Amino acid sequence: MSTSYLIRGARILGHTPADILIRDGEIAEIAPGLDAPTAQEIDGSGLIALPGLVDLHTHLREPGREDAETVESGTRAAARGGYTAVFAMANTSPVADTAGVVEQVLRLGAQAGYCDVHPVGAVTRGLEGKQLAELGAMADSAARVRVFSDDGHCVDDAVIMRRALEYVKAFDGVVAQHAQEPRLTEGAQMNEGVMSGRLGLHGWPAVAEEAIVARDCLLAAHVGSRLHVCHVSTAGSVEIIRWAKGKGWQVTAEVTPHHLLLDDTLAGSYDPIYKVNPPLRTKDDVRALREALADGTIDCVATDHAPHTLETKETEWAEATMGMVGLETALSVVQEAMVDTGLLDWAGVADRMSYRPARIGRLNGQGRTLDQGSPANITLYDPRPRALVDPSGFASKSRNTPYRGRELPGRVVATFLRGRPTVLDGGLVPNFSTSGATR
Amino acid sequence: MNRHLISAADLSKDDALLILDTAEELAQVSGRSIKKLPTLRGRTVVNLFFEDSTRTRISFEAAAKRLSADVINFSAKGSSVSKGESLKDTALTLEAMGADGVVIRHGASGAPHRLSGWVQGSVVNAGDGTHEHPTQALLDAFTMRRRLGNLDGRKVTIVGDILHSRVARSNVLLLHTLGAEVTLVAPPTLFPVAVDSWPCDVSYDLDAELPKSDVVMMLRVQAERMNAAYFPTAREYSRRYGLDGRRVDMLPEHAIVMHPGPMVRGMEITPEIADSPRSTIVEQVANGVTTRMAVLYLLLGGSESAIGGTE
Numbered sequence: 001m002s003t004s005y006l007i008r009g010a011r012i013l014g015h016t017p018a019d020i021l022i023r024d025g026e027i028a029e030i031a032p033g034l035d036a037p038t039a040q041e042i043d044g045s046g047l048i049a050l051p052g053l054v055d056l057h058t059h060l061r062e063p064g065r066e067d068a069e070t071v072e073s074g075t076r077a078a079a080r081g082g083y084t085a086v087f088a089m090a091n092t093s094p095v096a097d098t099a100g101v102v103e104q105v106l107r108l109g110a111q112a113g114y115c116d117v118h119p120v121g122a123v124t125r126g127l128e129g130k131q132l133a134e135l136g137a138m139a140d141s142a143a144r145v146r147v148f149s150d151d152g153h154c155v156d157d158a159v160i161m162r163r164a165l166e167y168v169k170a171f172d173g174v175v176a177q178h179a180q181e182p183r184l185t186e187g188a189q190m191n192e193g194v195m196s197g198r199l200g201l202h203g204w205p206a207v208a209e210e211a212i213v214a215r216d217c218l219l220a221a222h223v224g225s226r227l228h229v230c231h232v233s234t235a236g237s238v239e240i241i242r243w244a245k246g247k248g249w250q251v252t253a254e255v256t257p258h259h260l261l262l263d264d265t266l267a268g269s270y271d272p273i274y275k276v277n278p279p280l281r282t283k284d285d286v287r288a289l290r291e292a293l294a295d296g297t298i299d300c301v302a303t304d305h306a307p308h309t310l311e312t313k314e315t316e317w318a319e320a321t322m323g324m325v326g327l328e329t330a331l332s333v334v335q336e337a338m339v340d341t342g343l344l345d346w347a348g349v350a351d352r353m354s355y356r357p358a359r360i361g362r363l364n365g366q367g368r369t370l371d372q373g374s375p376a377n378i379t380l381y382d383p384r385p386r387a388l389v390d391p392s393g394f395a396s397k398s399r400n401t402p403y404r405g406r407e408l409p410g411r412v413v414a415t416f417l418r419g420r421p422t423v424l425d426g427g428l429v430p431n432f433s434t435s436g437a438t439r
Numbered sequence: 440m441n442r443h444l445i446s447a448a449d450l451s452k453d454d455a456l457l458i459l460d461t462a463e464e465l466a467q468v469s470g471r472s473i474k475k476l477p478t479l480r481g482r483t484v485v486n487l488f489f490e491d492s493t494r495t496r497i498s499f500e501a502a503a504k505r506l507s508a509d510v511i512n513f514s515a516k517g518s519s520v521s522k523g524e525s526l527k528d529t530a531l532t533l534e535a536m537g538a539d540g541v542v543i544r545h546g547a548s549g550a551p552h553r554l555s556g557w558v559q560g561s562v563v564n565a566g567d568g569t570h571e572h573p574t575q576a577l578l579d580a581f582t583m584r585r586r587l588g589n590l591d592g593r594k595v596t597i598v599g600d601i602l603h604s605r606v607a608r609s610n611v612l613l614l615h616t617l618g619a620e621v622t623l624v625a626p627p628t629l630f631p632v633a634v635d636s637w638p639c640d641v642s643y644d645l646d647a648e649l650p651k652s653d654v655v656m657m658l659r660v661q662a663e664r665m666n667a668a669y670f671p672t673a674r675e676y677s678r679r680y681g682l683d684g685r686r687v688d689m690l691p692e693h694a695i696v697m698h699p700g701p702m703v704r705g706m707e708i709t710p711e712i713a714d715s716p717r718s719t720i721v722e723q724v725a726n727g728v729t730t731r732m733a734v735l736y737l738l739l740g741g742s743e744s745a746i747g748g749t750e
Contacts (some may be wrong), residue, residue, distance in 0.1 A: 103556075192632055194630065194631050194633040194634075194636045196631070197632065197634060197636070198608070198636075198637075199548055199570060200548035200567070200568050200569035200570030200571065200605060201568075201569075201570075202547050202551070203631075203632065205632070269552075270548075270552040270553055271553075311525065313525060314525065314548045315525060315527070315547065315553075316525050316526055316547035316549060316553055317547060317549045317553075318547040318548065318549075318568070319547060328597070367464075411718030
């Protein structure tokens with residue numbers, strides 16, 4: 001019989017304090033002044049209780065780049081960030097384009113256990129954009145893949161994209177597109193605009209994203225399928241997605257924490273810690289993305305957690321890899337950009353970081369409301385402290401955070417995965433292991 | 440003045456004038472039979488060239504040697520860099536050798552900026568990617584000042600591949616600081632998209648700009664740009680934006696023709712114009728040495744005055 005926990009006086013989604021009793025992996029009861037003598041008590045006063053966070057877009061790097069991240073280190077980072085489920089992107093080595101590889105990632109996730117790991121399947125073989133991967137085999141595998149993406153590469157061939165969108169309808173899948181017109185972004189280094197012109201860095205124009213987003217929305221409408229737009233970064237993409245949703249088309253979208261907070265003026269340091277794909281955009285884009293997340297045009301926050309080793313960032317800008325780690329700072333960044341600015345309340349955060357991403361990825365056991373009988377996937381978050389980000393304390397193997405030395409609010413105090421704590425008192429629970437992901 | 444010279448934007452008007460005035464003093468030395476000054480004796484200047492550039496490297500080398508600095512030339516070819524050593528490790532090596540000044544030419548925009556975070560000595564940008572080439576702008580300003588006097592209100596027209604030109608970026612910034620009015624001329628494809636945020640005017644029509652120009656500066660245009668559809672053919676580029684005899688006749692009497700080199704004769708400039716008395720192209724090379732002497736002297740804080748006057 002597992003330990004029961006009684007969380008005393010936490011504010012569920014920021015509302016009035018109540019007690020939460022966790023027993024047998026489920027939320028047994030929620031009410032003020034609960035009595036449970038055998039349960040381990042956790043002081044929740046001043047803390048916000050959120051449903052366990054779900055990340056639709058994580059790079060765990062295993063298999064292939066275990067020097068940057070492993071499934072274990074990545075899921076530990078996820079737990080510290082308040083996540084109970086992550087979707088592991090397919091651009092590993094070998095690529096997750098077969099049932100064998102997605103099952104391997106699933107197994108590694110189950111062994112590591114700090115959060116559920118749902119492998120994303122590649123859309124095309126080897127992410128090459130030429131031939132569909134065996135989408136059905138991945139869907140039917142033990143990993144039960146529902147999200148397919150060539151992330152890092154755009155499925156730019158319109159026919160391949162159309163077929164992928166059509167094909168995944170057979171198993172209620174979704175194609176998550178990395179929208180980047182390849183010809184317009186050859187050699188691209190940063191957002192094309194005032195800063196790129198001044199810095200002499202080759203531009204990544206907004207239109208290269210928007211043209212693909214527009215095309216894909218039209219394709220999804222034409223074939224009646226589900227499209228998810230990864231890491232939306234421009235005001236123009238927001239407008240197109242708003243229009244597509246207005247038509248009633250099945251289009252969803254995500255935004256990363258860094259695109260909600262940072263802008264392209266940071267490239268002026270030439271420090272590739274700010275180099276990411278899609279690139280940091282302008283302040284106007286940041287404003288539009290925040291508004292779109294607030295009004296629901298953008299459905300969810302997804303980290304695009306992209307671990308890279310130190311040597312790939314300690315270089316000239318053009319030489320450096322693209323990407324930032326994000327799991328351990330996501331909730332703090334969302335608080336800074338969305339909650340403390342009054343754009344989103346904690347119920348909104350639960351919706352954008354848990355309910356909606358779980359729904360897009362077709363998870364049943366995650367992203368549930370905190371109610372009696374729900375699986376006890378819970379994040380306890382203290383929004384009060386402010387601290388300087390110190391990556392030396394990260395659980396991730398990589399340290400490529402753009403927030404080093406920046407003051408951010410909030411701290412994840414505890415994370416519960418189906419009733420068992422993965423994080424307590426702000427620290428990882430040692431030797432945690434779970435029975436594995438369930439949908 | 441800043442410890443490093445990475446962008447022309449690092450220079451205030453006073454800084455820029457100080458460099459130009461110092462260069463003017465140093466120019467006197469170039470006329471002497473013994474050209475060497477003891478100013479930087481015992482100091483080490485490293486020329487760190489990751490891109491082939493005989494012209495700029497020799498110019499910096501001559502400048503440092505005329506100031507009696509010890510010069511170490513380091514070119515990427517055949518060095519540890521070609522074996523995969525990172526810029527950071529190269530920087531730490533230089534640091535361990537005690538370089539007082541590092542002159543860097545690099546194909547990546549921002550490389551000098553990165554280097555300045557890893558070394559103690561002064562970093563001088565000798566051209567980085569498509570970013571900047573501030574000493575070229577200084578020697579150009581020096582050349583203009585010698586020919587035309589004060590640059591305040593002078594109209595400078597810069598023609599060519601602005602998008603990929605570090606010379607254009609540095610010249611726009613420095614000339615603006617010095618009070619000149621710059622107009623950039625190119626086909627629209629060869630401008631950065633946000634060029635309207637630069638402190639200069641923009642035109643697509645060379646013929647309209649020439650009659651009001653005190654200076655016309657031609658930039659190299661690589662014919663290969665045609666393959667990326669920046670312009671249809673080299674011939675069409677030359678017809679619309681090349682400087683030939685007909686166009687030179689549209690310039691005011693006193694106007695000068697400049698080119699930072701290397702030139703593509705027959706593309707952006709005809710040989711007759713390049714070799715004409717209005718052209719300052721050879722002068723620019725000579726002025727490069729004195730201007731770079733002034734930069735090294737001022738950044739490395741020579742223990743003696745530039746040429747034996749007051750400190």
